[in-house]
Amino acid sequence: MNLNQQSETAVxxxxxxxxxxxxxxxxxxxxxxxxxxxCLCNAWYTGRNCETVLRDHLVVTTLNTWVDARNYxxxxGGDLVTWGIRNAAVRRSIINQLLRPIKGDGFWIGLTDRQKESRWVYVDGVSATLNNTDFYNLEPNNLGSITGSANCAQVFRGFSFQMDDDVCRALKFPICERR
Structure with missing residues (x-):
């Protein structure tokens, strides 16, 4: 090699x-x-370029009304939980890994009968059935308010983390789901 020769290095x-x-x-x-x-990634992704899914579900530890919870x-970049709460195995995982450690009683989910009384529909448009809900015994019962307008669904610790209807203006922790 000639000592006078300089090597080229790509920078x-x-x-x-x-x-x-x-x-x-x-x-x-x-x-x-x-x-x-x-890259500053949103709540759902991680990695140098936000390329890797970090989580599908998260619990917001600030109390919100149902409408404010959904807006948040x-x-x-998500919505209130729907497919994760409809699937029994995923629902159990959400309860055990996310809800049990939090000292809260109620957790908003993406299920409501606000459009038509007694017609429960998930916010992604899927109608509620016995197969895709887990309501506590005799729920939903439209109780919990003097006005009888318990139109938003929660997962309630007091009912062994089963679903319950409550007034939408009540303050609860939202369960958000990645979209």
Whole structure:
């Protein structure tokens, strides 16, 4: 090798957010740093570019009305839990891993009869049936308020984490689900 010869080394320039606006997947937010970029992922994803699913369900530990709970879940890229609460195995997992450790009594789910009394429908449009709900004995019963307007469903610790109807303005912890 000739000592006067210089070896060529390719120097990779750092990627900047402006150079590749889609570098962060799943609505992650890109921030430029001195060495390149960093993706700030939403609550559902992780990884350098927000490419890996982190979780399908999360419990928000701030008390909300049903409407505010749903709006918050949508704000973070989800909705109140539907398919996870309809599936018995997933429901058990949500209860054991997410709900039992929290010192709360009620947890909002995406099930309501607000459109038509006694016609329970999940927020994703699926009608409630005996096969996809787990209501406590004699629930839903439209009790719990003087006005008789218990139109939103919760999973209630006092009923062994089975479903119950309650007034939508009550304050409970939302269970959000990734969309």
């Amino acid at each position: 990779a320039l750092p990627v900047r957010c402006a150079d590749n606006p889609a570098v962060c997947n799943h609505n992650g937010t890109c921030y430029d740093t001195s060495t390149g970029y960093v 879940c949508k704000l973070i």
